[in-house]
Every structure is written in structure tokens, then in C-alpha cells.
Amino acid sequence: xxxxxxxxxxxxxxxxxxxxxxxxxxxxxxxxxxxxxxxxxxxxxxxxxxxxxxxxxxxxxxxxxxxxxxxxxxxxxxxxxxxxxxxxxxxxxxxxxxxxxxxxxxxxxxxxxxxxxxxxxxxxxxxxxxxxxxxxxxxxxxxxxxxxxxxxxxxxxxxxxxxxxxxxxxxxxxxxxxxxxxxxxxxxxxxxxxxxxxxxxxxxxxxxxxxxxxxxxxxxxxxxxxxxxxxxxxxxxxxxxxxxxxxxxxxxxxxxxxxxxxxxxxxxxxxxxxxxxxxxxxxxxxxxxxxxxxxxxxxxxxxxxxxxxxxxxxxxxxxxx
Amino acid sequence: xxxxxxxxxxxxxxxxxxxxxxxxxxxxxxxxxxxxxxxxxxxxxxxxxxxxxxxxxxxxxxxxxxxxxxxxxxxxxxxxxxxxxxxxxxxxxxxxxxxxxxxxxxxxxxxxxxxxxxxxxxxxxxxxxxxxxxxxxxxxxxxxxxxxxxxxxxxxxxxxxxxxxxxxxxxxxxxxxxxxxxxxxxxxxxxxxxxxxxxxxxxxxxxxxxxxxxxxxxxxxxxxxxxxxxxxxxxxxxxxxxxxxxxxxxxxxxxxxxxxxxxxxxxxxxxxxxxxxxxxxxxxxxxxxxxxxxxxxxxxxxxxxxxxxxxxxxxxxxxxxxxxxxxxxxxxxxxxxxxxxxxxxxxxxxxxxxxxxxxxxxxxxxxxxxxxxxxxxxxxxxxxxxxxxxxxxxxxxxxxxxxxxxxxxxxxxxxxxxxxxxxxxxxxxxxxxxxxxxxxxxxxxxxxxxxxxxxxxxxxxxxxxxxxxxxxxxxxxxxxxxxxxxxxxxxxxxxxxxxxxxxxxxxxxxxxxx
Numbered sequence: 001x002x003x004x005x006x007x008x009x010x011x012x013x014x015x016x017x018x019x020x021x022x023x024x025x026x027x028x029x030x031x032x033x034x035x036x037x038x039x040x041x042x043x044x045x046x047x048x049x050x051x052x053x054x055x056x057x058x059x060x061x062x063x064x065x066x067x068x069x070x071x072x073x074x075x076x077x078x079x080x081x082x083x084x085x086x087x088x089x090x091x092x093x094x095x096x097x098x099x100x101x102x103x104x105x106x107x108x109x110x111x112x113x114x115x116x117x118x119x120x121x122x123x124x125x126x127x128x129x130x131x132x133x134x135x136x137x138x139x140x141x142x143x144x145x146x147x148x149x150x151x152x153x154x155x156x157x158x159x160x161x162x163x164x165x166x167x168x169x170x171x172x173x174x175x176x177x178x179x180x181x182x183x184x185x186x187x188x189x190x191x192x193x194x195x196x197x198x199x200x201x202x203x204x205x206x207x208x209x210x211x212x213x214x215x216x217x218x219x220x221x222x223x224x225x226x227x228x229x230x231x232x233x234x235x236x237x238x239x240x241x242x243x244x245x246x247x248x249x250x251x252x253x254x255x256x257x258x259x260x261x262x263x264x265x266x267x268x269x270x271x272x273x274x275x276x277x278x279x280x281x282x283x284x285x286x287x288x289x290x291x292x293x294x295x296x297x298x299x300x301x302x303x304x305x306x307x308x309x310x311x312x313x314x315x316x317x318x319x320x321x
Numbered sequence: 322x323x324x325x326x327x328x329x330x331x332x333x334x335x336x337x338x339x340x341x342x343x344x345x346x347x348x349x350x351x352x353x354x355x356x357x358x359x360x361x362x363x364x365x366x367x368x369x370x371x372x373x374x375x376x377x378x379x380x381x382x383x384x385x386x387x388x389x390x391x392x393x394x395x396x397x398x399x400x401x402x403x404x405x406x407x408x409x410x411x412x413x414x415x416x417x418x419x420x421x422x423x424x425x426x427x428x429x430x431x432x433x434x435x436x437x438x439x440x441x442x443x444x445x446x447x448x449x450x451x452x453x454x455x456x457x458x459x460x461x462x463x464x465x466x467x468x469x470x471x472x473x474x475x476x477x478x479x480x481x482x483x484x485x486x487x488x489x490x491x492x493x494x495x496x497x498x499x500x501x502x503x504x505x506x507x508x509x510x511x512x513x514x515x516x517x518x519x520x521x522x523x524x525x526x527x528x529x530x531x532x533x534x535x536x537x538x539x540x541x542x543x544x545x546x547x548x549x550x551x552x553x554x555x556x557x558x559x560x561x562x563x564x565x566x567x568x569x570x571x572x573x574x575x576x577x578x579x580x581x582x583x584x585x586x587x588x589x590x591x592x593x594x595x596x597x598x599x600x601x602x603x604x605x606x607x608x609x610x611x612x613x614x615x616x617x618x619x620x621x622x623x624x625x626x627x628x629x630x631x632x633x634x635x636x637x638x639x640x641x642x643x644x645x646x647x648x649x650x651x652x653x654x655x656x657x658x659x660x661x662x663x664x665x666x667x668x669x670x671x672x673x674x675x676x677x678x679x680x681x682x683x684x685x686x687x688x689x690x691x692x693x694x695x696x697x698x699x700x701x702x703x704x705x706x707x708x709x710x711x712x713x714x715x716x717x718x719x720x721x722x723x724x725x726x727x728x729x730x731x732x733x734x735x736x737x738x739x740x741x742x743x744x745x746x747x748x749x750x751x752x753x754x755x756x757x758x759x760x761x762x763x764x765x766x767x768x769x770x771x772x773x774x775x776x777x778x779x780x781x782x783x784x785x786x787x788x789x790x791x792x793x794x795x796x797x798x799x800x801x802x803x804x805x806x807x808x809x810x811x812x813x814x815x816x817x818x819x820x821x822x823x824x825x826x827x828x829x830x831x832x833x834x835x
Binding site: 001002003004005006096099100102103107110111114115118159257315316 | 376377378379553558562565566569570571572573574576577587588589590591
């Protein structure tokens with residue numbers, strides 16, 4: 001497979017995943033806001049600021065908007081073309097990459113993605129958003145899920161597919177760590193207790209942002225605590241958005257590309273991924289909290305960046321010649 | 322007669338569908354019946370359906386204005402053009418004859434130049450052609466095929482005679498629309514297809530791949546073939562990727578390729594992989610910055626050296642532009658006689674050369690009545706249509722001709738045939754042409770039909786997509802049409818499977834006679 005094509009598959013997939021994460025975070029935050037009765041500007045600022053912090057978009061945001069309001073944040077993260085991480089930019093980026101690898105992906109995948117792009121570009125999306133932001137974000141997530149399903153059902157599960165998996169799971173692991181970290185940025189209103197009503201609502205929102213609430217409740221019947229939510233989203237072996245699950249999938253795809261035997265490594269990306277994987281396989285949530293959850297998530301993000309760079313270096317570095 | 326054609330005007334042109342007002346030609350009758358069965362609004366719904374499907378599939382070309390390129394769909398007219406079997410057979414023989422002669426001409430012009438020595442074409446014409454590549458004198462291309470893919474533009478004059486307007490022997494585009502238009506028509510008019518025996522077009526990609534493999538530099542049973550594109554910002558990128566997908570081969574940009582030891586490789590995730598044949602959709606000028614334009618960032622440094630050494634083949638060959646030059650065009654009928662000893666089956670449009678003193682005098686006196694074309698422009702650019710131009714424009718061309726007598730040709734305004742096109746609720750006559758796609762490999766084959774381009778602007782004679790043109794599906798059917806429309810030169814028969822290798826031998830034996 002062409003090095004450029006591998007790179008495009010990787011990024012195509014990352015952009016799709018990133019758009020989905022954004023849509024989900026905005027959806028949940030919108031719902032969470034409606035749960036609180038007090039909607040004075042100060043509260044709203046406190047409520048929406050963590051979204052920007054999670055997505056690391058604060059600096060650019062302040063160039064375009066004076067105040068953090070629900071509308072300004074949603075506009076910025078959804079439709080603002082000047083924001084490279086906005087949903088519309090991610091979908092445009094995914095499509096641009098897909099255009100260069102159309103002979104790799106199936107026509108069905110391309111059409112699904114292209115329809116989503118046209119929906120966002122033309123007036124339809126805006127009209128849906130104005131009718132109901134929550135329905136709009138859910139509809140968008142559905143469209144992106146349809147892309148994943150179409151990919152699974154119509155594309156050869158070969159090398160191109162493996163690069164799509166790499167992009168998807170690097171980005172997804174990163175997203176989950178960021179969503180989890182959002183809680184770090186949210187300040188509990190004064191007078192509220194850790195483990196109190198508001199705290200629990202916030203942790204449930206974190207789960208919802210990862211489509212994890214139902215799955216979580218099956219595993220931890222009737223209980224929501226910071227400890228258990230973090231354990232579920234970081235260490236669960238079978239939940240498809242947990243960081244450990246993503247690391248294992250990442251590892252599988254890497255070994256499928258190189259043909260290197262499991263348990264060994266043949267390049268830097270495999271070595272780094274193997275380390276991340278074994279770290280997640282052999283740690284406990286107790287150890288993570290002891291070292292500090294925020295620090296752990298930060299390190300994980302750095303580790304994922306290193307893996308992504310190593311993938312580019314190993315397979316796509318012809319591009320820099 | 323149905324509403325669609327109620328106010329249809331034939332005008333003073335050859336009309337593809339109507340022999341006289343209200344009289345439908347036999348091969349269009351089932352089409353007219355089907356359209357008359359249509360309910361109110363059905364045609365519009367079908368049109369929107371087709372447009373939507375083009376948009377969703379991303380079958381678009383990019384138009385640049387300002388700093389942001391926008392993607393547009395190529396306007397598609399739902400009323401098909403129908404070519405009966407006997408007319409198509411005539412066209413096919415004519416095109417095969419013409420391409421055979423052009424390939425013989427290219428071989429000759431880059432070797433012995435017999436055609437110059439025998440004073441059929443002046444040396445000056447060849448030497449001054451912008452795309453003549455004297456660096457390739459004496460260079461042998463695999464199987465002696467220069468133009469592997471040719472798009473020859475045909476028009477029908479007022480009497481319905483198929484006439485050659487120009488040859489495109491460099492990177493002819495548009496074939497993807499032939500295939501996609503057919504898909505769209507099948508979706509919206511399934512019943513109509515059932516009523517006609519329309520010859521299928523979907524073998525094109527496999528035939529193209531067959532040609533590309535046939536011209537591999539070494540007798541390799543599994544040569545690696547790729548499509549080379551300038552990139553996604555090229556207006557024809559959709560087509561490049563479409564063809565790569567349909568052939569199941571890689572599409573590469575210049576930066577995906579690298580030349581080492583005069584061999585061309587692509588950069589893959591598993592290291593370098595050698596490439597044998599490149600279907601390049603980049604012009605000569607941009608293909609190798611070490612040989613041609615130094616500022617090209619689209620090309621592959623060193624690729625020409627690899628080509629010279631016979632380690633890679635390019636389709637089309639380097640230097641084919643000397644054959645589709647508009648001045649060379651004038652000489653093609655002479656070439657056909659010279660190399661094949663045959664009368665041209667498809668005539669040229671009457672053409673005057675500004676380089677010829679008598680012609681030039683005539684041209685300059687009649688600029689307001691003629692069409693003047695720059696010899697090396699394409700896409701409808703660099704053209705003066707005398708009767709539709711202002712005095713200023715005419716004077717501009719007069720000065721240009723005097724400054725560069727080699728640079729132009731002139732033709733009478735050709736009254737292109739017309740065909741009904743759908744325009745806001747009714748059918749109106751619009752001018753059309755036809756670009757068939759000819760593939761030259763082990764044998765020469767032509768995709769049945771080709772791209773019918775329509776000048777959608779009322780009264781316009783320019784069918785190029787950059788100038789407001791659209792396209793329609795082109796059906797070659799198994800039944801014959803009106804016999805009187807076939808050309809008088811039908812007695813000239815030639816085996817359709819004749820490839821250039823055979824033709825080559827033929828011309829050599831002819832040269833002994835001379």
C-alpha cells in the first residue's frame with residue numbers, strides 16, 4: 001500500500017472519530033446544563049468552559065468570541081470553519097482524505113461520508129441544529145456510526161482497513177482520556193460534596209459522553225462513583241471505548257500490518273503500543289488514583305501521541321523525503 | 322405528440338431526433354413514446370434524482386474562482402442521444418483508420434520523417450509544433466504505439482455527415498462521464514432500456530487495463546500499472562480516481578513515485594515497489610522537472626530517463642502532441658492516404674491555414690465569418706467565433722495572426738447538429754458533438770458511443786464544460802437507422818482488429834511502391 005494512502009486512511013479515521021467525540025460531548029453538556037436550575041451567566045461560563053479545556057481549543061476560541069456562552073461554544077465546536085477541530089472541519093478533513101484514497105475504501109463508505117459532508121455544508125444541518133441541538137448531535141453521531149458500520153461491512157479487512165483501525169483507536173483512546181479529564185476541570189459548586197448529588201450527575205454525564213452509561217450500570221449495578229467510572233472507562237476489557245480496549249485493538253492492528261508475532265515488536269510503534277497495553281493490562285485503578293488521575297490521563301495522552309508519531313515515522317515517512 | 326416536444330423547433334440544422342417538424346426518426350420513436358407516457362412532473366423528479374445521485378457520489382469537477390474552489394456537477398441532460406448500428410459501424414471504421422494513421426505518423430516523425438521527405442507535410446509545420454519533442458528522435462516506444470488512448474471529437478454537419486473536428490492524443494478526459502451517465506440513465510429510465518438493445522459501455526476500464534498491460538516495457542505477465550494524477554485539486558481528479566478504482570490499480574501523485582537507478586518505484590508501507598506502466602494524466606510539460614518545465618511540482622524527477630532506458634512505459638507516449646496540433650490536423654487526411662493508401666472515411670472540417678499565404682489573405686478578409694482557433698489551445702480557449710464577436714475581438718485576433726502565422730487555423734462556422742435537451746419543462750434544440758474514446762493496444766477498440774457534449778446555453782456552439790456545456794448519455798443500438806445518412810466512402814473497408822503492428826508492415830510495403 002502507498003505510504004501516502006496509509007497516512008490518509010489513518011487521518012480519515014481520526015477525523016471521523018474526533019467529530020463523533022465532539023458531537024457527543026456537546027450533546028451531553030447541553031443536557032447536563034438543562035439539569036441545573038441556576039442559569040446565570042457565571043454558571044453557564046463554568047459549565048461550558050471545561051468543554052473548551054477538554055478539546056484544547058480555548059486560545060483559538062477567545063480570538064473569535066468574547067464570552068463563553070452555550071451558543072458561542074456550540075457554534076465554535078460545531079460550525080466554525082476556522083476551528084480546525086470543529087465538527088465541520090473534521091468532516092471536511094475526513095472527506096478530503098477519503099477523496100485521495102477512494103480506490104482503497106468502498107464506494108458505499110465514500111457516499112456515506114460525502115452525504116454527511118454535504119448535509120453539514122448545505123443548510124440542512126443548520127436547520128436541524130436550530131430545531132433541536134440534542135437531536136442534531138445524535139443524528140450526526142448516527143451518521144458517523146453508519147460510516148463505521150458501512151466500513152465494516154463493505155471494505156476488505158486488509159492493510160487499508162488496519163490503518164483505519166489505527167486512526168480510530170488512537171483517537172478514541174485519546175478522546176476517552178479527555179472526556180474523563182473533563183471532570184478534573186469542572187469545579188463543584190461551593191457547598192456541594194464529593195459523592196453528592198451534583199457530583200454523581202457529573203460523573204453520569206461523563207459516562208454518557210462515552211455512550212457508556214448503560215454498559216457501566218450493567219457492570220456496577222446501581223452505583224456511580226468516581227472510582228468505578230474511571231475504572232470502567234480506563235480498564236474495562238470489553239467496552240469498546242475504554243482506553244485499555246482501544247490499546248489492545250491498536251496493538252492488534254499494528255501486528256496485523258507488520259505480520260510480527262504477538263508479544264514481540266518489529267518497530268517503534270509496536271514497542272510503544274505494547275508498553276501502553278501491558279501497563280493498562282497490569283495496573284489497577286487504585287494505583288492510578290494514588291499517582292493522580294489527571295497525571296495518569298496526561299501521560300496516556302502523551303503516550304498515544306508518541307505512538308501516532310511512530311506510526312507515521314514507520315509507515316508514512318516517505319512523505320517527508 | 323407529447324407536451325415535451327410540443328413547441329420543439331428544428332431550425333436550419335440537422336436534428337438528431339426529428340427528420341422534419343413532428344416527424345420522429347425511426348430509431349427515436351420508442352423514446353418519444355416513453356416520454357409521452359410520462360406524467361406531469363415525472364421528468365423533473367427524475368432529473369432531480371439523477372442530480373442528487375451525482376452529488377452524493379461526488380461526481381464533480383472543481384471550478385476555481387477567487388481563492389476557494391467549488392465543486393460542481395457536470396450538467397447532465399436526461400434525453401439520450403441514439404446512434405443506430407450502421408452509423409456507428411461507419412464511425413468506428415473511420416476512427417480506427419484515423420488513429421492507425423496518427424500512430425504511423427508519430428513513429429515516422431520521430432524516426433525517418435518520410436512524410437516530410439516526400440513533401441506531404443512541410444518540415445516547418447512539424448518542427449514548429451509546440452508539442453513536438455525533437456529530444457525523442459530515434460526513440461522506440463513499446464509496440465510502436467504512441468497514442469494508446471485517443472478522444473476524437475466528431476460533429477455532424479447540416480447534412481448529418483459525421484466530421485472530425487479535432488483529435489485529442491495527449492490526455493483526453495471525460496470517459497468517466499460516459500460510464501456514470503449510463504449508470505444514472507439505468508437508474509432513472511429502466512423501462513426505456515428494456516425497449517432498446519443499448520450496447521453496454523462498462524468494459525472500458527478492463528479494456529484500458531488490457532492496453533496498459535500490453536505495452537509494458539518487458540514481456541511481464543503481471544506488470545505493475547498505476548494512474549498518475551496531478552492530485553485532488555485537479556479538475557479531472559474524480560475521473561482519475563474513478564479509472565484507478567475501476568481497473569483495481571493504484572492512483573499515485575508525483576510525490577508517491579521516486580526514481581532510482583533509472584527505475585520508477587512507488588513508496589509503499591512495505592518499502593519501494595517497481596512500477597512498469599504509468600497511465601499519466603499529466604502533460605509532457607509537467608512530468609519531469611529535470612527535463613521539461615523546471616517549476617513543475619507535479620512531476621517525478623528522473624522519470625524521463627527511466628522511460629528512455631525502457632524501464633517504464635508512459636501512456637500516452639511523450640511527444641504525441643505533434644499529432645493533435647491544430648495545424649497538423651489539416652494534414653491528417655493526407656496522412657491517411659500516404660500511410661494507408663486509403664481515402665479518409667471520416668472527413669475533416671474544411672480548414673484554412675494562417676501559415677499559407679493565400680489562405681491567410683482569405684482568413685484576414687473574412688474574420689467576421691470564420692472560426693479561428695489557436696493551434697495549441699484546448700478546452701474552448703483561444704478561439705474566435707467571427708459572427709458572434711465584437712470588432713475589438715476580431716482586431717485582436719488579426720494582430721495575433723499577423724504576429725504568429727504558424728499559431729492559428731480557421732474554419733467556416735460549422736453548424737453542429739442539434740438534439741433535444743431538457744430546458745425548464747420543455748425540450749429545446751441544443752447543439753451537440755461526440756467524443757468517442759479509442760483504445761489502441763493489441764487491437765484497436767472503441768467504447769460504443771462516447772461522450773455527447775451539449776452546448777446548454779441557447780444558441781451556443783461551444784460544448785466544453787468550462788464554457789457552460791453539459792453531457793448526455795449516448796446509446797449505440799443494434800438496429801439500423803436511415804441508410805441514406807451513411808457516408809459515400811463506405812466501400813473502403815478495413816479490418817477492425819487491425820493493430821498498429823500490422824499497419825506498420827502495411828505501410829512499409831507501400832513505401833516500396835512509392
